[in-house]
Structures are given as structure tokens and as C-alpha cells.
Amino acid sequence: MKSGNTTNYDICVIGGGFMGAAVALGLVKSGVRVLMVDRISTIQKASKANFGLVWSQSKGLGNRDYSRLSVKATLAFKAFAGWLEQESGIDTELRLGAGLVLSIGEAELAARKKLIQQMHHEAEQSGETHPSRMVDRREVQELVGETPLGENVSGGSFSPIDGDVNPLLLLRAMRKVFSGKGGHFLQGCSVHAIQRTRGMYVLDTTQGTVEVPAIVLAAGLGNIEMATMLGKTVPLAPQKGQLLVTERVAPFLAFPMSGIRQTGNGSVMIGYTNEDTGFEVTTTVSGAAQLSRRALQVFPGLGHVRVVRSWGGLRVLTGDGAPIYDKIDQNAYLLATHSAVTLAAVHTSLLPDWILGGPRPDEIKHFNLGRFHV
Amino acid sequence: MFKPYTSDIRKTVSIDFEGARLSVPAGITVAAAVMGYTGENYIRRSPAGGEKRAPFCFMGVCHECLIEIDGIPDQQACLIQVQDGMHIKRQTGLPQVTK
Amino acid sequence: MKTFRDIIIIGAGPAGLSAAVAAAGYGLDVLVVDEQPSLGGQIYRNIERASDHTLAILGPDYGQGLSLVERFRASQAEYLGNAIVWRIDPNGNICFSRAGKSMEINAKHILIATGAMERPVPFKGWTLPGVMGAGAVDANFKSSNMVPQGPVVLAGSGPLLLLTAGHLVSFGVTITAVLDTTPRGNFLPCLPSVPKALRRPDYLLKGLGMIVNLKLAGIRYVRGVTEYQAHGSDCLDHVSFKTSDRSDTLEAGVMVVHEGIVPRCDLTRQIDITHLWDPVQRYWYPKTTTLGRTEMRAIHVAGDGAFVHGGVSAQLKGAFAAMDIAESLKALPQEKKNGVVRRLKRQLYRELAPRPFVDALYKPRPNLYRLPPDTPVCRCEAVTAGDIHQAIAEGCRDPNEIKAMTRCGMGQCQGRMCGLALAEIMSDLLKLEPGDLKPLNIRPPARNISLSELAGLSLLETKPGVMKIHL
Numbered sequence: 001m002k003s004g005n006t007t008n009y010d011i012c013v014i015g016g017g018f019m020g021a022a023v024a025l026g027l028v029k030s031g032v033r034v035l036m037v038d039r040i041s042t043i044q045k046a047s048k049a050n051f052g053l054v055w056s057q058s059k060g061l062g063n064r065d066y067s068r069l070s071v072k073a074t075l076a077f078k079a080f081a082g083w084l085e086q087e088s089g090i091d092t093e094l095r096l097g098a099g100l101v102l103s104i105g106e107a108e109l110a111a112r113k114k115l116i117q118q119m120h121h122e123a124e125q126s127g128e129t130h131p132s133r134m135v136d137r138r139e140v141q142e143l144v145g146e147t148p149l150g151e152n153v154s155g156g157s158f159s160p161i162d163g164d165v166n167p168l169l170l171l172r173a174m175r176k177v178f179s180g181k182g183g184h185f186l187q188g189c190s191v192h193a194i195q196r197t198r199g200m201y202v203l204d205t206t207q208g209t210v211e212v213p214a215i216v217l218a219a220g221l222g223n224i225e226m227a228t229m230l231g232k233t234v235p236l237a238p239q240k241g242q243l244l245v246t247e248r249v250a251p252f253l254a255f256p257m258s259g260i261r262q263t264g265n266g267s268v269m270i271g272y273t274n275e276d277t278g279f280e281v282t283t284t285v286s287g288a289a290q291l292s293r294r295a296l297q298v299f300p301g302l303g304h305v306r307v308v309r310s311w312g313g314l315r316v317l318t319g320d321g322a323p324i325y326d327k328i329d330q331n332a333y334l335l336a337t338h339s340a341v342t343l344a345a346v347h348t349s350l351l352p353d354w355i356l357g358g359p360r361p362d363e364i365k366h367f368n369l370g371r372f373h374v
Numbered sequence: 375m376f377k378p379y380t381s382d383i384r385k386t387v388s389i390d391f392e393g394a395r396l397s398v399p400a401g402i403t404v405a406a407a408v409m410g411y412t413g414e415n416y417i418r419r420s421p422a423g424g425e426k427r428a429p430f431c432f433m434g435v436c437h438e439c440l441i442e443i444d445g446i447p448d449q450q451a452c453l454i455q456v457q458d459g460m461h462i463k464r465q466t467g468l469p470q471v472t473k
Numbered sequence: 474m475k476t477f478r479d480i481i482i483i484g485a486g487p488a489g490l491s492a493a494v495a496a497a498g499y500g501l502d503v504l505v506v507d508e509q510p511s512l513g514g515q516i517y518r519n520i521e522r523a524s525d526h527t528l529a530i531l532g533p534d535y536g537q538g539l540s541l542v543e544r545f546r547a548s549q550a551e552y553l554g555n556a557i558v559w560r561i562d563p564n565g566n567i568c569f570s571r572a573g574k575s576m577e578i579n580a581k582h583i584l585i586a587t588g589a590m591e592r593p594v595p596f597k598g599w600t601l602p603g604v605m606g607a608g609a610v611d612a613n614f615k616s617s618n619m620v621p622q623g624p625v626v627l628a629g630s631g632p633l634l635l636l637t638a639g640h641l642v643s644f645g646v647t648i649t650a651v652l653d654t655t656p657r658g659n660f661l662p663c664l665p666s667v668p669k670a671l672r673r674p675d676y677l678l679k680g681l682g683m684i685v686n687l688k689l690a691g692i693r694y695v696r697g698v699t700e701y702q703a704h705g706s707d708c709l710d711h712v713s714f715k716t717s718d719r720s721d722t723l724e725a726g727v728m729v730v731h732e733g734i735v736p737r738c739d740l741t742r743q744i745d746i747t748h749l750w751d752p753v754q755r756y757w758y759p760k761t762t763t764l765g766r767t768e769m770r771a772i773h774v775a776g777d778g779a780f781v782h783g784g785v786s787a788q789l790k791g792a793f794a795a796m797d798i799a800e801s802l803k804a805l806p807q808e809k810k811n812g813v814v815r816r817l818k819r820q821l822y823r824e825l826a827p828r829p830f831v832d833a834l835y836k837p838r839p840n841l842y843r844l845p846p847d848t849p850v851c852r853c854e855a856v857t858a859g860d861i862h863q864a865i866a867e868g869c870r871d872p873n874e875i876k877a878m879t880r881c882g883m884g885q886c887q888g889r890m891c892g893l894a895l896a897e898i899m900s901d902l903l904k905l906e907p908g909d910l911k912p913l914n915i916r917p918p919a920r921n922i923s924l925s926e927l928a929g930l931s932l933l934e935t936k937p938g939v940m941k942i943h944l
Contacts, residue, residue: 040871040911048877147471168877176867188870247448247885247921248421250468265880266421266468270924283916285560285568285577285932292927301471303925306448308885311916375603375727376619379644380526399618401522403510406617415708416602422855422884426707428602430852430890432609433515434508435590435737437853437886437921446573448885448921452612453555455510 009035009184011355012203012212014191014226015219017047018167018340019347021174023218026352028183035210036175036183037203039190039222046220046338049281049313051243051271052167052263053256054342055099057132057159061119064126065366066322070339071131072363073346074161080345081165087180090173092165093264098143098255099162100135102153104297109154116157132159147252150297156257164256166264167341174344191219194229201332214331216355220316221279223336230329235319235372236336238279241272242287244295245309246302253299260298268305270295281312316340319372325351326368334369375428376410387458398456405429405439405451408462417441417451419466440465476578476933478504480798481567482550483558483740484586486514487784488776488791490541492584493550495795499804503550504580506569508557511616512542514588515608516784518615527615530643534784535615541788560917561585561744565771566933570922576931582771582798585740585759586791589777591633592733592756593890594841595850595858597702599730603709607637607731614644621727623647626712628701629731630655631835635683637729642690649723650693652714654732656838657697703728733837734781739889741767741774742915750908754781755837756893757912763821764814765794773798782825789821842897850898851891853884858898865902872896872913885921888913 013024016038024036056074060067074096081094103109113134123130135143136155143158179185186207193204194215203210217226227234248266262268273287288310295302315338318324323337333355337343346363354360378399386397391412398407408417409428416426417439429439432452439451442463480496482489485507496503511519517538528536545552553571560568565580591606598604607629613619624647627638638651687694701714703725712725735756738748746767748757758780765773775794776787793814799805844850846859856879864875872895875881881895882888888895896907918927 040874048873172867172878179868185868187868187874244924244927245883246924248468250470252471285566285917285930288918288927289930289932292924292930295924296928299471303928304447304923305469305471306885306921306923307918307927308887308921309883309916310918311914375622376613376617377622379614379618379620402617402619403613406613406619410613410617410619420600420852420855422853425600426602427600427852428605428708429609430599430604431591431606432612433590435886435889436593437884437889440885448923453508453510453557 009033009210009212011035011214011216012037012201012210013216013218014203015217015222016175016185016187017045017218017220018171018174018344019220019335019337020216020218021171021178022340022344022347023216023335023351023355024183025174025178025181026348027355028178028181029348030352030356032356034178034183035186035212036178037186037189037191037205039206040188046313046316047167047171047340049241049243049311050167050341051261051269052164052341053099053258053261054094054096054163054165055258055339056342057099057157057162058101058115058119059339060322061115062122063320063322064122065363067119067123067130068128069323069346069363070342071161073343074163076345077163077165077342080348081170084170084173084177088173088176090169090176092170092173094163094165095255096163097160099159099164099258100140100143100156100255101258102140102156102260102298104150104152104154104294106154109156112157131161132157134158143255144253147299147301150300152297162256164261165341170341170344191226194226196329214355215333217328217332217334220336221314223334227328227334230332232328234324234328234334234336234369237317238314239317240275240277240281240312240314242275242283242291242312243269243271243310244288244291244307245269246305247308249305257298260295267308268302279314281314283310283312323364323367324369325364328369375415376406378410387456387460389456389458389460389462391462392464401455403452404441404443404454404456404460404462405432407456408441408451408464416464418464421468474578476576478502478578478580479802480504480582480584480795481506481565481578481580482584482586483507483561483567484514484588484776484778485509485512485552485554486586486588486776486787487516487538487541488588488778488787488794489514489584489586490545491788491791492586492775492795494541494544494548495792496799497548497550499795499799501799501802501804505550505552506556506558506567507552507554510555512545512552512554513538515612517542518612520615523615527618530640531615538784557920558740559920559922561740561772563744563769563771568917568930570920570926573926574929574931575922575926577933579933581802582773584765584791584794584798585772585774585778586776586787587737587740587778588787589734589781590737590889591731592735592837593893594730594732595844595848595891595894596700597845597848598704598709600849600852601703601705601709602707603705603726604703604728604730607633607729610637610640610729614640620644620646621729623726624649624724625727625729626650626652626723626725627729627731628652628654628698628712628714630838631731631733632683632831633734634731635687637731638692639683639686642686642692648692649725650695651687652698652701653694653696654698654701654838655696655835732841733835734777735893736778736781738778739887739915739919741778742912743917743919744769744772746772748912750906751780752906752908753836754832755897755907756781757907763790763793763818764797765790766797782828786821786824789817789824792817842894843901844898850894851879851881851884853886853890854880856881856891861895861898862902865899870903872899872910875899876913882913887915887919
């Protein structure tokens, strides 16, 4: 990367996680010269600490646009992953066609039913349907198969379109295809300062200076700092989630549940807490104990299975839970969502033209910063 | 792979190794019992690739010696002494999610 | 059992036992927890049950542990064996697993004295049954009165390799050859350390003596070995090696490898203490003062787990840590502590005198981790050197990124066997030093704990529920 006056790039994407990589991929496909920068692992990397769900059934309560976008992305994921595999040789272990939010006890089931009914109602108001339905315990057992459920499992909500993917392989594939198509990916590159001079953005980074005519802020929670460099504040906040991962287990669960899924290599992921603890990601003993207890309430047969890893991650929460796609400066775009895995399938196709100066797509017209009255 | 250095005059205990009754000196580790008194040359099969593995460090670090003792899997055999009546079974596949 | 103590000492080796004796002597309430089924750590392993014959074979280096263990037993310190610590917190909480149950207890101070491990160096065939670390030989002899069935081939570098060969000779085990990889060029750079080392002629002569013994026993001793490999279809069958001018193949039933000793940093990394990189011996070690203090008020580290200096130094450092803790708990006046420390430091420096020489002589050879692509690096998850090279080629610049992309370090050993190799391979390819990299994250549980054990965990204080389903 050259420092000083010469520029090699048309646009710099700050952030190489699911959001950044998907958008950068779309941009490089459009033929522009893209630099994607990503800093060394710190605690603030949601991309490395998520569950891998491709999920629509509970997104967008009270927000039709968001629900619609999630469904669209979920339905587009098969083609997206297929294309990535073709281009990168990496199988992202995508599974679609069944996703369950499990309820334990009657109170949880009733609450879940109420939420799903509300989502159906809101969909119907727009003349649409919501792809989800409630299932009882018997149906859940049928879906699961042989492995017995805990006695307190009461049922849940089921989506025939949701599923999961291996998030690490997905990210790896996106980055690989990005580089393969001529994009430049710089890891270990942290942006300290952003300035505008003569219509260019000058980025001060740990690996030198970059001058580009346009930038995309896709740095997750790092966007808070990036936006400040441009004199703006954005309604983004962290929320901690703890997860447990077990050793490899013989295959027993062929589809994901919201708190428990079995990965391609057989290990079981168990999650997750929701904690407002600021920017720290420590795992707690009580968190581990609670997650374990819940997992055993779902599948008592998991008792002897060993936890090999646990971690905490920070969700990128926007003020209202729905994504933010907005212009934050003359040629600077800010993108943020806690659903960047699911939405990756549309980010690659939906956002680049708009970022390159085209009209704002209808699907995202309400996902602006103005709605927060900032 | 291992053999007793001197014939042991210590008392012995009776253990069950995969259905076979064995008499081994009291106080030895389960890892030593498997690698020295059973005639076997491996202690488990690797969960990732399925090939035979034997303990490497014998001191609790490498985790190659994971074995099922009295029905409880994934115990580090090099850290546990044999007890009279112990049932020892090697792990050759992935754990099953049981009842 | 009591859940609150003055000190919890993790590790019942020389550092831990020495600290326990001192701390109990100052009237503190001490608990020692250790994962082994017997006292003594590695060096004094199972010493309480050692026969006279065992003591005769292993000599005073082992036997000197008896008096320490006796003093420990005579002290008021409490001891829990078969206890695996899987989490520690800066506030003095620890979680440990014992007999299938886990509990959380607390102390005003924690002393981590978990010692060292052998440097894990991947090579082709190292995962074959029959290949083991040099420490395994003594461990099985001390714990279980067992010795390897020959023929044995030894390979690697360092005093422990020669010591192990000597023990095997004493056990009457057939040794086919000792393949010494110590680069011939190491000697000259060590010369500056020689004068200091000469203060300990006994130590140096012992080393020379080891080599002489081998030659007397008629064992083939090959120097300047540049690479070695284990072969076999599903178990070890033979070993091949190369020197600068020839190569050979040796029949082997057991292969004993050793490439030095490095601190076990599992718990110090789990708690996120700063670690420093030693460029000579090439390992990470926790940042501590001579008295074992860390940047965390309640955490001390002593013994080989702080820096690899051997058993006698460990005993002294354990005592230092105990005194430092006793002083902060007002059980030992500062004046008195300073006096004892001053006196013991003289002993420590005498003990440490030959170390710079030995550390330099046996520093890991360059290219130790320049591995052919099909070499398994992560034993647990079957990740090869080539997989790591590929991840670096795709842009990964951080060990934790490579772990995420390749699964290296995600298995049951939690990166203990591959973490160092991963850092060294990255450093080699990226022209960095491992000290410039952030080592693999280690998060609790620092050991594998079952879901039922975690679910039934006995906690010190129950927190309100934090669970909410997030979608």
C-alpha cells in the first residue's frame, strides 16, 4: 500500500467481517478497485463469535421492511453459498429448510406463540405471509428424530426456510473470492484517523496512509469510533453473548435450534446469553452453568459430552434492532447490523450499486440514520 | 509398549478392560495399565481422523489418553490410578447422545 | 469443604510444596490443589511411594524431594489431589473438577505453580502410537514402575534427552541410538556464558558425564542430526533421520523425543496476564517479579511455570512467593521478609549461574518449525502445516484468525500441543518474531468439563438469571 499522494483504489471498505466482506465482494464484482482492511482480533469482532444462523422467523417484529429483507436473504442464501463454493472451492456447510426456536415450559411457549402471531398479523396487513408456524412438543420430537427431548420441552416456532451455515467457512470463502476477483485484503490494518481533503478520504492506518475517493464503514462496533472520526455519532451499542462449544459428537441434530446446533464437524454449539456489560467479553461461570443447564433441559443425553471451548462475543445492536444502511458523509457509507450472516446473501447484490452512487434500493429505504432522530 | 521394570511386589487390583479381567499392580495409572498390561498398542482412535493414538506426554497435557472409565468418557488416563473393580473401555468413535 | 482460604496453591511440585510449607509456617490457611494422583509434580513424581531401588536409580536429584514432601506433610497445609483447576479469576476464585464434580472456591491469593511441559515440536509421524516425549519415560517409571519396551530411539536436544537415555540404560532397556539435533554451531555463542556457568562445575560435569555414560554403554550417539521422522502403518515401526552428510533408518518400538522445556501457561493465559517472549529459549512466559508478583494483585506465579529454571530454583521461588503473599496478608513483617529473601537470593543466583550457558547451548535450532506441508501440527483436529500455510496465504495475520479458519487449536488439548508451533510457523513465513504475535486465546474452561458437571457446578454466589433467547 502506497503512502502519500498516489491512490490505487476506488473505495476502501473498513472492516473485513461478514458485512465488510460481503459488500467488498459485491463492489469488486462491479469492477471497481477495492481495498478491504481488517484489524487484528480484539474483543470487538462479532464475526468471530456468532452462532451461524441463517434466520428470518423472528426478525422484524414491528418492522415489515426488516422482516421482508430477512426472508429475502434467507431465500437467496442457497444460490449465494453455491456461487461462493463454486468460486472458492470452500463448502460453507449450509443447511436450509428447518429452523426451530425451542420453548421450555408453558410460559415460554405462550410468549413465543404471541410473538409469532403478531408477526403473522403484521405480514397479513401488507398482504403477505410470514414463513413460520408454531409446533408442539410431539412435532419437535418428530423433527429431531431418535434423540429424546427433555421433559420440559413444550414446543416452539418452526420455519421451513431458516437454517444455518458454518460462519468461519463463509467468511473465509467471501474473503477468498474477494481476493480472487482482484480485491486487496489487508489484515492487521487498523484505522486511526480519517480526514477529508480535496474530495478524498485520507486514512491513517497501522500499515500506512490510504487515499481513496470513497469509504464504507463496515467495522461493526468499530463503526462508533470510525463515525466519530467523521464527526458523527451513531446509535450502535454492544450486547454480550456467551457460547459453549463441545467436543465432536456423533451426528444427532440435523437442523439448528436457536440455542443449540450441531456443526459440520460434529461439535455442538450452545448459546447464548444476552448481557449488557459494555465492551467486555469475559465468560462467566454462572453463564456457563446456565447454558449447560438449558442444553440438558433440551437434550438430557448430552450430559457426558465435554465442553472444549467457550467464548463471549459482542452483538452489534442498532438503536431499534434493524440494520443501518446510510450515507454518513459525502462519499462515506455506514453499514451496521447484528444479522450480517443472514443478510450477507443480499448485501453482495443489493448495496454496491447504491454505494457507487446509484439510487437507494427500496428494500433498504427505511434503514437510515434519520429514523433515530439523531 | 511398556513393561514392568521389576516384578511388582505391591498388591494388585482387578480391573475390567473391555470385557477382559486383568490383574495389575495397585497405584499404577490407567494409561500405564492400558499401554503395559493389556497387550494393546493404542489407547483410542482420534475423533478427527479415526487413526490409532497412544499417550504422548503421559502428564496431562496432550489429551491423547482420553478413555472411558466406569461409564464416564473423556477421562485423562495418565492422571488416574487404577482402582479395584474399575471398568476401562477405549474410545474408538464419537460420543453418542444417549437417553 | 471450606470455600474461603488465605492462599490456594495450584500445583504440588517443588514450587507449590515449598510455598505451602512457608505459607503455613507463617500461620496462613493454605490449600494445595493438584491434578496428579500423587504429590511431587513432575520432578518428584510419586516420591512418597518410591522404593529404595527407585531412589537408588534416580539418584539425589529425585531423592532430595523427600525432605520437602515430608515438611509439607508435617505442615498445616491442606492438600487435594486429583483436582483439575479449569478456571481462575482475578478476584481469587477458582473452579476445579474432582471426582466428576466441579466447585468454585476462593482465596485472597492464588499461587500458580503448574510447572512446565516439553516443547511440542511437530514432525512427520509424531502422532503414531509409540512416539512419546522424554518426560513420559520418567513419568511411567516413577508413577507406575514401568519402562518402555525396546528398541528405543531417542531424538532431539537438551539435558533431559541425555538424562532420559541414561535412565533407560539403568533400566536395562535397549537403545538403538540417540539422535542429537543440537546444532554443532551452538557452542561458540555460548562461550560468553561459560565463566558464570563455571561457578557450577558440578552441573557442567554432570552434563558431560551423561554423554560419557552413553558411549561407555556402547550406544550409538549421532550428532548434528538435522531431521527425523517416525514411520509405521498404524503404530511406530521405524525411525529415519538425516545429518548433513548421511541418512539412515532404525528399527524402533518406542521413539522418545525431546526438544526442550517450556512453561505451562494455560492458567496464566486464561486469566489474561501479560506474557513476554524469550528469544533464546523461544517460549512465552508470564510477566512476574522475582518474588512471583504479577500485574494482578491476587495472582502470583512461581516455579518452572514462571520461567524454566529447574526444580531447586522452583523451590526457592515458591518460598519467595509465599513470603510476598504472607507479607501482604500481614503475617510476615517486611523487615523479616527482606532478610530471608536476601539470603535466599544468594542461593538462587548460585542455582541460576549455569542457566544462560545451558539455555544458549540448547536453544532451539533455527528451522525447528519449518515443516513439510503434510506434517500434522494440530494433533486433535488433524490440521497440517500446509493448512496453516494456506490460511496465511489467504491473508490471516493472527494466530487466532488461523485457528478460526483452520480449526488448529480447537480440539480437546485446547492448543497446548500446537499453539507454539502455530506461532513459530507464522513468524517464519511472515518474517516476524512470535513475540510480535498475540498467542492463541485461552478461555475457560481451561480443561474439558462435561455439560452435566457444569450444570451442577457449585457456585460461590448465585447470580440472577441472564438467559434470554435471542434470535
